[in-house]
Amino acid sequence: MRIRGGRGTPDGGPAGAPAPGEGSDAAAGAGDEASPPGRRSPRAGPLASAWTRGAAAVLAGALPALAFPAPGLWWFAYLALVPWLLLIRTARSPRRAALDGWLGGIGFVVAVHHWLMPSLHVFIVLLAALLGLLWAPWGLLAARLLGGTPSAARGAAAVLVVPSGWLMIELVRSWEGLGGPWGLLGASQWEVGPALRLASVGGVWLVSLLVVAVNTGAVLLIADRAARTAAGALLVVCGLCVAAVAAWAPRPQSAGAGAVRIAVVQPGVVEGPGSVARRLDRGEELTRTLAGRDVDLVVWGESSIGAGAWQDPRTVRRLAELSRRVGADLLVNVDARQTDGSGRAGIFKSAVLVGPGGPTGDRYDKMRLVPFGEYVPARSLLGWATSVGRAAGEDRLRGDRQVVMALPDGARGLRIGPLVCFETAFPDMSRRLVRDGAQVIVAQSATSTFQHSWAPAQHASLGALRAAENGRPTVHATLTGISAAYGPRGERVGRPLSTDASAAEVFELPLARGETLYGRFGDWPVYGALAVLAVLCAVEGVRAFRKPVPGPR
Numbered sequence: 001m002r003i004r005g006g007r008g009t010p011d012g013g014p015a016g017a018p019a020p021g022e023g024s025d026a027a028a029g030a031g032d033e034a035s036p037p038g039r040r041s042p043r044a045g046p047l048a049s050a051w052t053r054g055a056a057a058v059l060a061g062a063l064p065a066l067a068f069p070a071p072g073l074w075w076f077a078y079l080a081l082v083p084w085l086l087l088i089r090t091a092r093s094p095r096r097a098a099l100d101g102w103l104g105g106i107g108f109v110v111a112v113h114h115w116l117m118p119s120l121h122v123f124i125v126l127l128a129a130l131l132g133l134l135w136a137p138w139g140l141l142a143a144r145l146l147g148g149t150p151s152a153a154r155g156a157a158a159v160l161v162v163p164s165g166w167l168m169i170e171l172v173r174s175w176e177g178l179g180g181p182w183g184l185l186g187a188s189q190w191e192v193g194p195a196l197r198l199a200s201v202g203g204v205w206l207v208s209l210l211v212v213a214v215n216t217g218a219v220l221l222i223a224d225r226a227a228r229t230a231a232g233a234l235l236v237v238c239g240l241c242v243a244a245v246a247a248w249a250p251r252p253q254s255a256g257a258g259a260v261r262i263a264v265v266q267p268g269v270v271e272g273p274g275s276v277a278r279r280l281d282r283g284e285e286l287t288r289t290l291a292g293r294d295v296d297l298v299v300w301g302e303s304s305i306g307a308g309a310w311q312d313p314r315t316v317r318r319l320a321e322l323s324r325r326v327g328a329d330l331l332v333n334v335d336a337r338q339t340d341g342s343g344r345a346g347i348f349k350s351a352v353l354v355g356p357g358g359p360t361g362d363r364y365d366k367m368r369l370v371p372f373g374e375y376v377p378a379r380s381l382l383g384w385a386t387s388v389g390r391a392a393g394e395d396r397l398r399g400d401r402q403v404v405m406a407l408p409d410g411a412r413g414l415r416i417g418p419l420v421c422f423e424t425a426f427p428d429m430s431r432r433l434v435r436d437g438a439q440v441i442v443a444q445s446a447t448s449t450f451q452h453s454w455a456p457a458q459h460a461s462l463g464a465l466r467a468a469e470n471g472r473p474t475v476h477a478t479l480t481g482i483s484a485a486y487g488p489r490g491e492r493v494g495r496p497l498s499t500d501a502s503a504a505e506v507f508e509l510p511l512a513r514g515e516t517l518y519g520r521f522g523d524w525p526v527y528g529a530l531a532v533l534a535v536l537c538a539v540e541g542v543r544a545f546r547k548p549v550p551g552p553r
Helices: 025-032 050-067 074-078 082-089 094-112 114-120 123-132 135-146 152-173 185-189 193-223 228-248 275-288 313-326 379-387 421-425 427-435 455-470 517-521 524-546
Strands: 259-266 297-300 329-339 345-355 358-365 415-420 440-445 474-478 483-486 492-497 503-510
Touching: 050 074, 050 082, 050 094, 050 185, 074 185, 074 193, 082 094, 082 135, 082 193, 094 114, 094 123, 094 135, 114 123, 135 152, 135 193, 152 193, 152 228, 152 524, 185 193, 185 455, 193 228, 193 427, 193 455, 193 517, 193 524, 259 275, 259 440, 259 474, 259 483, 275 313, 275 503, 297 313, 297 440, 297 474, 313 329, 313 345, 313 358, 329 415, 329 440, 345 415, 415 421, 415 427, 421 427, 421 440, 421 455, 427 440, 427 455, 427 517, 440 455, 455 474, 455 483, 455 517, 483 503, 492 503
Parallel strands: 259 297, 297 329, 415 440, 440 474
Antiparallel strands: 259 503, 329 345, 345 358, 474 483, 483 492
């Protein structure tokens, strides 16, 4: 006689358990465990293996890197997230969805920052694993809204919520301590006119929202028939909004504002013994060629003057003589031990303005430093990083305020806002300079460590976004390329200096008046995304509260 297990299933299982062969997403997919021996999973396929699916997630997360320079496939950004989202929506459990998000985040971080490998070595894997965790909640969110058979209402919500979740990831990893806002998805659209107009309204954040919304709509069009109408309608709305912005958003006014001629001196790659002194000599040689070319300012790259040269009184005399010869002030960059205005002594990276009589007194000390490159976080714990990579042997000190520098009346009384290195990746810094009266944003950079990678092109492209966001021309000057200039609408001006160039180039930049909507209202898309997620949480909370609790059988 067969003994039953009580009031459960015929084979003695617990009440409510699925009968053999029925299965459920929760039971069959929890942890993505394999099916019992001898039984083939009803969802078996090329991604049935957890290892295969994990590798697919990493690869899918890496795809958006192709939209950035140097590949520069900007159009691909609007489809690059589709494979990743399609994978997430098929997750058989919440844990699998979070894992797909995390693994895809690892792929994204490694692909976008792969050029850091020679400097960080094993740290790039650790960094990617830590930052990748930011995408785990996004994986849960995407699976919740895109999984199964979404209704038209859920599909419409997905086009709003999934991009908002992505923007929160970009916001968190924009913190300087996590590496800064490098590789924001909207930055891939730096040479697309309508996208730059969108940036003038809501910054790079609004462009990121648009890109992820298009990807989400494309997933709904591909994967689910019920939500296609809503997805198509929302994509049309996105297109109409972009067209309306392009037509009606305020534009910077260049008429009557005049123009300014700014020269960039790029000495090129100088290596070997005595390279610091020889780079200074080359910079001086190139600057002398600018005599008689009616320039208003000459800009040298980051760390163009080393500690030894800056402490030599003859260097200041050489720079003052160059200023007199060219008829313009020089904005140089010093990486040396100095004392700032508050009396702190240490190594600063400083933009220093030098005129015919020597330093004018205008100096900006870099405020946001590169983790490991310019300081080691928690050096007492991670100081050993200096022995396995190119981490800073001594921490640089931070400046305490941004500075707007005024040039002499002979240079039309021009007011410039200096930034150093990856500070151009932070939208708030250039916005602050423009609000303080800067007419031109001037960035000094040195990417020679990553000369043969995608980094120089990615870094130079950021100038277009900062120019469009604020309606002010931007100059990006480097030691070894790529040096470039952009007009107040983000359009490229003149001929950029490539990574194999050693030259001085003069850019004639149109000045502009007026204020962009982004300059006036700031990061409002971020607050909008937060509001969308808050509404989602409220709706889910109310739904959970109203859900009846099952009573005893």
